[in-house]
Amino acid sequence: MRLSPPAVLFALIGGAGLALPLVQFKANRIVPGEGIGLADLPQGWGTAVLSGAILAAACWARWSAALRMAAAVAGLVAVTLSLGVGASQLTPEGNSLARVSPSSGFWLLLLAFGLMLADAANRLRPSLSLRWLLLAGAMVLAAGMLTSGLLDGVSVMREYASRRDLFLREAQAHLALAFGSLGLALLAGIPAGIAIFQAPRWRGPVLGVLNILQTIPSLALFGIMIPVLGWVAATLPGAAWAGLSGIGTFPALVALFLYSLLPVVSNTLSGLSGVPAAVRDAALGLGMTRMQVLAQVLVPLALPVLLAAVRIVLVQNIGLAVIAGLIGGGGFGTFVFQGLNQTAMDLVLLGALPTIALALVAGIALDLLVQGARKGAA
Amino acid sequence: MTGRILPVLAGLALLAFLTAPTAFAPLFRPFTRNDAPAIYTQTSLLSLTLSHLAIVALAVAASTLVGVTLAILVTRPAGREFLPLARTVTAVGQTFPPVAVLALAVPVLGFGSGPTLVALFLYGLLPVFENALAGLTCQPPPVAEAARAMGLTPTQRLWQIDLPLALPLLLAGMRLTAVISLGTATIGSTVAARTLGEVIIAGLLSSNTAFVLQGGLVVGILAVLIHHGFQAAERRVRGRMGLA
Known part of the structure; x- marks a missing residue:
């Protein structure tokens, strides 16, 4: 019988996960908790046996990829649901202080x-x-489990339940920060990229300045934006009226915008430069004006490289937007830093998990878009 | 020529600032309000800088060691099965926001420099691994054939051909890792790591822009210097190999 080496590795990791506590039970959210293994949970042994069986059986190299995928999904769902069921059963009725949080075994x-x-x-x-389809399926499955109510007993979901409105508001703020700064960067960066494509002697200085902007640590850039924008709002007539201000979301938005400029400008430039000169000459030979060549030939051909910049920027900004929470700019970072201050890890998770999920989905979706555009351009 | 003089000047300015920060107070005075101190003096800036650099250096060294080892393993016949998986994990891992990784490391490691080190190490693994992998797999076919024709054993080939040829790309990966880590380490101060982030956060909490500026400037200049240093090393290695 031939073994599949990766599957053996997964089995070892999973085996360690089964041996370690799946959940941590705490009388309230501050005190240290006690760990409880999967098999010791009420009705947990079924999942333990199933997980062990899947992990062990998958070591057999003859399993097809589709079967492996189905088994992995089954394992993920079973372990997550066991966490939810175990959490609601461990929490005493009517006790709003006790917390059951996922522990090392669950993560492994x-x-x-x-x-x-x-x-x-x-x-x-x-x-x-x-x-x-797979991406959509995974999202539907995750959303289904979250809204089913089966996970409501888990600490993170209880933190969520007690501040649902705030969570939705911060989620909106986070998305507005990540997508808003991306939109602004595209609006400013694509024309700038086209401009330096047509005026090569500006390439060095423009890219140099944008490069230096990237070296400023995010924490400092966010911080510097507060007084700078406060000063602009106070001195520039009409700035305050236009919503410009040194507090709230605006400084974070500008900081993210500045970080996004380099990928957009440099990818626009390299996308345009990558179009073979023969293509450009042919378009000019057909009697197209320079603007027509740009709009109908160069930009469509440069699209995959531009989309790659969108991917870089979006994933980066979803992550960096967390720092906005530190300067009162809102977003999921609010929960992360509040949780760190109160050493309430469930609150940290409430901020960190949606951020990671968002970055993952955005990264995968844009990868697929880039591949689609490459196929279209080729 | 200016490309060489500027980093040297920046380095000298940085050194002067770190050894005698209070001498620069007049420069930062305009950024304070209500007679707040212009220079961060609670901890010496020099010691914070050294501790910042130490954390980054340790993290980069660890990620390089582990990243290169992993890249070697998955490119040997025995580890080939892991190659596609390793690529996927690297791609997915890089979408994880560093701040989130940092925050999640706290419950396991507690507050202090530990979680920062681990987050930087994990985050730094990816560029190093990716570049080492590219360096080990993207060799021109004649090189591999020549090595075989010379009768080199796999171990000899690894040490004498594969790794030296992968060095420029590996250095590029280390450069990326070092620059990213340098900036990300400042965030470590939100979990009480001893880095220059302490200065920036103190500035944020007391609305003292001078602190934010000096913390940011020191990290920024360090990043530019490290970037230049690695690029110079890459050029030198490439030049020695005749790759230009």
């Missing part, structure tokens, strides 16, 4: 099945449309 099992899923997805070599 999640990692094992997640790796198995990634490995299977690789081996399956899915077509572009199938990958979109």
Whole structure:
């Protein structure tokens, strides 16, 4: 019998996960908790046996990629649901202080099945449309589990339940920061990229300045924006009226915008430079004006490289927007830093997990878009 | 020529500022309000800078060691099965926001420099691994054939051909890692790591722009210097190999 080496690794990780406590039970959210293993949870042994069986059986090299994928999804769902069920059963009725949070065992099992899923997805070599379907399916599944109420007993979800309105507001702020700064960067960066494409002697200075902007640590750039924008709002007539101010979301938006400029400008430039001169000459030979060549030939051909910049910027900004929470700019960072200050890790998770999920989905979706655009351009 | 003089000047200015920060107070005075101190003096800036650099250097060294080892493993016949998976994990891992990784490391490691080190190490693994992998796999085919024709054993080939040829790309990966880590380490001060972020955060909390500026400037100049240093090393290695 031939073994699949990656699957053996997943089994080892998962095995460690089964041996370690799945959840931590705490009488309130501050005190240290006691760990409880999957098999010791009420009705947890079923999941423990299932997970162990999947992890062990998958070591057999003959398993097909599709079967591996289905098994990994089954494992992920089973472990997550066990966490939810265990949490609601461990929490005493009517006790709003007790917290049951996921522990090392849960994260390791999640990692094992997640790796198995990634490995299977690789081996399956899915077509572009199938990958979109898989992404959509994963999102629907995750949303379904979150809204089913089965996970409501888990600490993170209880933190969520007690501040639902705030969470939705911060989620909106986070998205507005990430997408707003991306939009602004595209509006300013694409024309700038086109301009330096047509005026080569400006390339050095413009890219140099943008490069230096990138070296300023994000924390400092966010901080510097507060007084700078406060000063602009106070001195420039009409600035305050236009919503410019040194407090709130605005400084974070400007800081993210500045970080986004380099990828957009440099990718616009390299996308345009990558179009073969023969193509440009042919378009000019057809009697197109320079503007027509730019709009109908160069920009469409440079689209994949531009989309790659959008991916870099969006993933980066979703992550950096967390820092806005430190300067009162809103977003998921509010929970992360509040949680760190109160050493309430459930609150940190409430901020960190949606940020990671958002960055992952944005990264995968834009990768697929880039590949689609490459196919279209080729 | 200016490309060489500027980093040297910036380095000298930085050194002067770190050894005698109070001498620069007049420069930062305009950025304070209500007679707040212009220079951060609670901890010596020099010691914060050294501790910042130490954390970054340690993290970069660890990620390089582990990243290169992993890249070697997945490019050997025994580890080939892991190659596609390793690529996926690297791509996915890089979408994880560094701040989130940092925050999640706190419950495991507690507050202090520990979580920062781990977050920087994990985050730095990815560029190093990716570049080492590219360096080890993207060799021109004649090189591999020549090595085989010379009768080199796999180990000899690894040490004498593969790794030296991968060095420029590896250095580029280390450069990326070092520059990213330098900036990200400042965020470590939100979990009480001893880095220059302390200065910036003190500035944010007391609305003292001078603190924010000096913390940011020191980190920024360090990043530019490290960037230049690695680029010079890359050029030198490339030149020695005749790759130009």
